[in-house]
Amino acid sequence: MTDQRRPAPDRGGEASAPGYRGALPPRSDRLARIWVAVVIVIFVLMFALALVNVPSSLFPSPTPLPTTITTPAPSGSASASGS
Numbered sequence: 361m362t363d364q365r366r367p368a369p370d371r372g373g374e375a376s377a378p379g380y381r382g383a384l385p386p387r388s389d390r391l392a393r394i395w396v397a398v399v400i401v402i403f404v405l406m407f408a409l410a411l412v413n414v415p416s417s418l419f420p421s422p423t424p425l426p427t428t429i430t431t432p433a434p435s436g437s438a439s440a441s442g443s
Contacts, residue, residue, distance in 0.1 A: 409415065
């Protein structure tokens with residue numbers, strides 16, 4: 361294969377780094393560091409709050425409705441024995 365790039369003096373004397381321009385973020389990417397820190401903090405908080413039972417203490421589960429106990433109506437055996 362041939363190198364089809366023009367030599368640096370033909371491009372105005374600027375020497376660029378090899379590779380594709382814009383393929384990777386620069387090493388001094390401050391926004392990436394912030395996002396990595398935010399994701400790690402959220403991940404740790406999920407486990408820490410789960411251990412402390414924060415979701416269930418802030419939003420308790422509703423109590424079930426009380427079940428009504430119905431006594432069965434006396435069957436025909438009571439009336440049969442009474443006669």
